[in-house]
Amino acid sequence: MKRRHVLPAMAALAAMGVLTACSREPEAPPAPPIDRSQALQVLAAEGKGFTVGALMAANTVYVLFDPQCPHCAHLWEASQPLLKQARFVWLPVSILNAKSLPQGAAILGASDPAAAMAAHETSLLAGQGGTSASASVPAEVKAAIENNTRLLTRLGGEAVPFIVARDPQGGARTAGGAMATPQLASFIGLGGG
Numbered sequence: 001m002k003r004r005h006v007l008p009a010m011a012a013l014a015a016m017g018v019l020t021a022c023s024r025e026p027e028a029p030p031a032p033p034i035d036r037s038q039a040l041q042v043l044a045a046e047g048k049g050f051t052v053g054a055l056m057a058a059n060t061v062y063v064l065f066d067p068q069c070p071h072c073a074h075l076w077e078a079s080q081p082l083l084k085q086a087r088f089v090w091l092p093v094s095i096l097n098a099k100s101l102p103q104g105a106a107i108l109g110a111s112d113p114a115a116a117m118a119a120h121e122t123s124l125l126a127g128q129g130g131t132s133a134s135a136s137v138p139a140e141v142k143a144a145i146e147n148n149t150r151l152l153t154r155l156g157g158e159a160v161p162f163i164v165a166r167d168p169q170g171g172a173r174t175a176g177g178a179m180a181t182p183q184l185a186s187f188i189g190l191g192g193g
Contacts, residue, residue, distance in 0.1 A: 034154045039164050039172035047151055048144035049091035050113035053083040060087045061188045064152045064162040067103035067130055068096040071178040072161040073121040078181045085190050090117065093149040093160060102133035105141045165189065 034042050043062045063079075065072035079088055090113075092104030103120065110116035116131065124130040137145075152162055159176045165188040167173040175187055185191065 031150060031154050033156065034151070036174070037171045039155060039174065040166060042154075043089070043091070043151065043164060047089070047091045047148055048108070049089045049148070050108060050117070051087060051089050052114045052117075053079075053087045054085060055087060057085065057087040059085070059166065059189060060089060062089050062091060062164040064091045064093050064148060064155075064157060064160060064164075066093050066096045066100050066160045067107065067120060068100045068124070069160045070124060073124045074178040075161045075163075075184070076117065076121045077125075078179060078184050081181050082185055082188070082190060085185075086188055091148045091151070092145050093152050094145050095149060095152070095160065098135075099130070099133070101142065101145055102135050102137055103131050104145045105137040106131050106133035108141055108144070109138075163187065 040060070040062070044060075047062065047064075049062075061079075063072075063075065065075070076090075079086075082088075092100075092107060094100040094104060107113055107116045107120060120131040152160070155162065155164065155174060157174070157176060161176070161178060163175045163179075163184075164172050165174075168189065173187070179187060
């Protein structure tokens with residue numbers, strides 16, 4: 001076949017669906033957004049994280065964080081003085097880089113996730129990159145962190161840390177970004193730190 005006939009022939013084959021190419025699998029359609037009034041219930045039912053603070057506290061705060069985020073580390077530090085008054089559930093997500101998922105898995109899989117998180121955040125803030133973690137992540141932990149990441153998107157979160165707390169009317173309020181202890185206390189309804 002002469003060169004001038006090749007392109008029309010390829011176009012005809014493509015139109016008939018005979019030619020194929022490599023491509024990514026189509027992504028699943030996005031899950032519907034989470035209504036803010038249901039955010040706390042959805043996170044409690046579908047999120048996977050670890051709990052710190054007053055386990056019997058009426059005030060449960062959810063924090064979606066990426067282990068590679070220094071702002072998340074600052075929020076972790078700011079939350080420490082509030083642990084006697086509130087219960088925090090920290091849910092790792094993976095949005096920043098290749099270390100996020102393995103480090104989140106290492107924290108979740110630790111025998112004491114709170115101690116692992118404290119050590120990780122100290123290392124991260126010291127510029128040491130955080131916890132060393134194996135790139136081999138168990139499938140169920142990987143799925144949990146990927147689900148947390150989808151929850152962040154469904155909540156409308158575009159950055160981490162992403163905080164979800166009860167509002168005075170019984171619904172939920174959200175905020176993105178780190179806060180100092182007094183602002184965090186006020187945001188989660190403690191009135192002061």
